[in-house]
Amino acid sequence: MIGEGLPVVAVVVAGGAGVRMGGGTPKQYRLIAGAPVLAWTLCAFEKAADVDEVILVVPPSDLAFVGEAIVDAFRVTKVRRIVEGGATRQESTAAGVAAVEASDGILLVHDGVRPFVSGEHIAAVVEAAWSVGAAILAVPVTDTVKRVDDRGCIEGTISRENLWAAQTPQGFRLPLFREAMARARQEGFAATDEAMMVERMNHPVRIVPGDAENIKLTVPEDFARAARIAERRSRPC
Numbered sequence: 001m002i003g004e005g006l007p008v009v010a011v012v013v014a015g016g017a018g019v020r021m022g023g024g025t026p027k028q029y030r031l032i033a034g035a036p037v038l039a040w041t042l043c044a045f046e047k048a049a050d051v052d053e054v055i056l057v058v059p060p061s062d063l064a065f066v067g068e069a070i071v072d073a074f075r076v077t078k079v080r081r082i083v084e085g086g087a088t089r090q091e092s093t094a095a096g097v098a099a100v101e102a103s104d105g106i107l108l109v110h111d112g113v114r115p116f117v118s119g120e121h122i123a124a125v126v127e128a129a130w131s132v133g134a135a136i137l138a139v140p141v142t143d144t145v146k147r148v149d150d151r152g153c154i155e156g157t158i159s160r161e162n163l164w165a166a167q168t169p170q171g172f173r174l175p176l177f178r179e180a181m182a183r184a185r186q187e188g189f190a191a192t193d194e195a196m197m198v199e200r201m202n203h204p205v206r207i208v209p210g211d212a213e214n215i216k217l218t219v220p221e222d223f224a225r226a227a228r229i230a231e232r233r234s235r236p237c
Contacts, residue, residue: 002105002106002126002127002130006102006104006105006106007052007053007102007105007106008050008051008052008105008106008108008126009051009052009053009054009055009100009102009105009106009107009108009174010045010051010053010054010055010078010107010108010109010110010169011054011055011057011093011096011097011099011100011107011108011109011110012038012041012042012045012054012055012056012057012096012110012111012112013057013085013089013092013093013096013109013110013111013112014028014038014041014056014057014058014066014085014111014112014113015057015058015059015084015085015086015089015092015112026059027113027217027218028041028058028112028113029070030217030223032115032223032226032227032230033227033230033231033233033235035074035235035236036069036070037112037113037115037217037226038066038070038112038113038115039070039073039074039076039236039237040115040116040230040236041110041111041112041113041114041115041117042054042056042070042071042074042076042079042236042237043074043076043236043237044115044116044117044118044119044122044236045078045110045122046076046077046078046237047119047237048119048122048123049119049123050119050122050123050126051078051108051122051126052078053078053079053080054076054078054079054080055079055080055081055083055096055097055099055100056071056079056081056082056083056096056112057082057083057084057085057092057093057095057096057112058082058083058084058085058112059084059085060084060085063082063084066082067082074236074237075237076237081099083095083096083098083099088190089192090184090190090191093109093181093194094181094185096109097177097178097181100174102174103174103175104173104174104175105173105174106126106129106130106171106172106173106174107171107172107173107174107177108122108125108126108129108169108170108171109168109169109170109171109172109194110168110169110170111168111216113216113217113218114167114168114214114215114216114217115217115226115236116213116214116215116226116229116230116233117137117167117168117169117214118211118213118214121137121169121208121210121211121214122169124137124208125137125169125170125171125208126171128171128206128208129171129172129173129206130173131206132204132205132206133172133173133176133198133203133204134170134171134172134173134176134177134195134198134203134204134205134206135170135171135172135205135206135207135208136166136167136168136169136170136171136193136195136205136206136207136208137166137167137168137169137170137208137209137210137214138164138165138166138167138207138208138209138210139164139165139167139209139210139211139212139214140160140163140164140165140209141160141163141164141165142160143160144157144160145157145158145160145163146158164207166193166195167210167214167216168193168216170193170194170195172194172198176198176203177194177197177198179201180197180198180200180201180203181197183197183200183201184197184200213229215229
């Protein structure tokens with residue numbers, strides 16, 4: 001359990017345009033079992049007992065739409081603020097963190113297009129982040145991984161031992177993450193996930209085993225799998 005009186009704040013980043021998904025509706029607003037992807041994601045945190053509030057990051061043009069069609073329509077009461085995202089994931093995360101009023105506690109950062117994270121996994125990340133300072137959900141790599149040269153030819157095979165694929169949420173003590181983010185910005189470091197900014201400070205980041213249903217919707221084929229998962233669940237909220 002985290003310290004008495006300290007909050008757990010989730011920053012849900014849904015600022016992407018969904019380039020790899022193709023044209024049309026951005027992936028965070030596409031429907032799964034009749035509800036937008038982002039509604040499923042927000043409702044997971046709405047139902048999570050360990051989460052006190054949510055900061056939602058969306059494209060600047062979508063602020064009013066998201067507030068009315070998703071947050072209000074699905075009665076997501078934990079969303080305290082909806083803020084404009086930036087040009088990159090790192091900038092969008094920074095915008096969300098800037099909206100967090102607390103000076104200490106646990107910060108969770110989660111992909112807006114990862115709609116099926118469980119309350120149990122959220123709680124486990126919160127506990128590990130409080131204990132160690134930083135923690136992420138991840139799953140062991142099961143595919144054979146090849147290292148390839150610039151000609152597209154295999155240079156070698158990478159051992160899967162001790163390899164994990166990162167998921168979200170990723171959790172941090174707020175002061176630690178703010179320091180890591182400030183250093184990355186000052187040094188021009190571009191991270192592909194939040195944990196990288198903490199790792200480069202040589203601070204330990206604990207792995208919390210996730211599961212295969214905590215998928216990130218990236219390409220069209222992911223929606224067929226998401227529909228099958230949604231069939232086994234009730235409505236988002």
